[in-house]
Amino acid sequence: MLPPKALFDTLSTHASRLLGGETPLPPRELEAQLKALLQSAFSKLDLVSREEFDSQMAVLARTRARLEALEAKVVELETRLGKQPPAPPAA
Structure with missing residues (x-):
């Protein structure tokens, strides 16, 4: 390129x-x-189509939602086990 x-x-x-x-x-x-x-x-440029970009944004949104759900589940399970949950990551 x-x-x-x-x-x-x-x-x-x-x-x-x-x-x-x-x-x-x-x-x-x-x-x-x-x-x-x-x-x-x-x-010659590394460009993606709008359709590809939107598709990847949707995948990212689903992944982010799944990650948040799993983090909440971990906190819930740790609470049940009597462990102190870790501090939430800084955004």
């Missing part, structure tokens, strides 16, 4: 060539080439 500065420098150079060429491109051709250029640049 290219460092962000190098990626944007490359992107800028290619865009300048497309937009500042001696022979202007037809709008559809320019759009197609810009789209290909952007897709190439974005494919």
Whole structure:
């Protein structure tokens, strides 16, 4: 993966060539080439889709809820056994 500065420098150079060429491109051709250029640049980044991100956020929320339930259960069991529960972790 290219460092962000190098990626944007490359992107800028290619865009300048497309937009500042001696022979202007037809709008559809320019759009197609810009789209290909952007897709190439974005494919070099470690990006995830919004769907993937939302899915992982849901997994994290369920995991967090399960962890809290298990922590409460441990405290309850320790109380039943007469042990002093540990101090809650600082958030």
